Amino acid sequence: MKILLAEDEPQLQHVLKKAMQSVGYQVDAVNNGKSAVKAAKENIYDVMIFDVMMPEMTGIEAMKEIRKTGDSTHVIILTAMSEIDDKVTGLDAGADDYMTKPFSLKELLARLRSKERREDDYNHKLVEYGSVKLDTDQQELVSHNSIRLPSKETELMKLFMLNADKQLSTHEIRQKIWGDEENDEIVWIYISYLRGKLAAINADIQIVGKKDGEFCLTKK
């Protein structure tokens, strides 16, 4: 993972940087909010760790600037104050996590590992059920033949494959995949697409259910 660290206290910055580098992370360290905004503009990071109280621009202000550009990188705020309000302000301003100073290095590294797991293990880039494999990165559905799915069909197929043999309601499916962008009608249309595509690759699994009702992915 590539990490951006913004910490104005030289000794703490040095310790954090060394600790994270020692476990294999690539770390860019800066000592104020302005430099952090600049670094975020020029590079791609997996995680950003910002101290709140810094000269020129606070960590919260820097994060707000960065979020404004559409950057959704995972941000951990380091706050000296254990006040509830500071945590709330930080999280509401766009942070994903916070740590209260003084904190243990062990805990910071554990949080980074947890974040990494969420990216890799829980992201299920390859999903399998019956004879069917879905590569969510390539949006490819493979059995006897292979076919490429558009993004929403990939998401829906993944939802079914990760929840095989469970009854999923039309409403629940619509909420998970489309949110409020579409109404429940869309679900039947997309299930129809997927049924056609499962048949085209000669899959041994099927989506069972009737329009507007509950749907379930099962083995034939």
Added chain:
Amino acid sequence: MNIYEKYGDVLPEILNEVTDYLKQINETYKEKHHDKLYEHLIARVKTPESMEEKCQRKGYAVTTKSALKECKDAIGIRVVCGFIDDIYTFVDLIKQASWSEIVNEKDYIKNAKPNGYRSYHLILKVKVPFEDIDGNNPGQYFVEIQLRTIAMDSWASLEHRMKYKHDIKNPEQITKELKRTADELASCDISMQTIRNLIEENR
């Protein structure tokens, strides 16, 4: 004299006759369902030069007999349909027709080729009022029919054109990308078919 010898003259006539049969199937279907079964069809007799080349490539003797009996695509018709289901409907109607017998059938739609190629191939044996190479009159000739959707057809013709470009630097990458495109087009074909079915359901 070319590889077809005296039989070369009757091949275009047989081609026209079978084309008319296929057009008739479409007309009958149109009257009944108010919808056409195919968008267009292309009919051709394989040129003597490509037939000779094919016989050599396949390891057959370069003879009239090979051209008419070993190779079964001297007469070829490609039917390009709008929807996948139309292909299967058309195949069924050809099977029911009295003027031909199906000698071989390959479904490369349900069993796509590794490069992504999709199409439905039929080899027909037709009885015609001309002498064939075995001296029978009426004689028997082979006709190859390829049925595919517009999307399958556009992919196949582009892939064909690129196949003969030998100066491509990264052929594996290009093959992979062509395969991906074939799988995307196949996905579109099924979506179009699904949309048509949904419209029918809601009628």
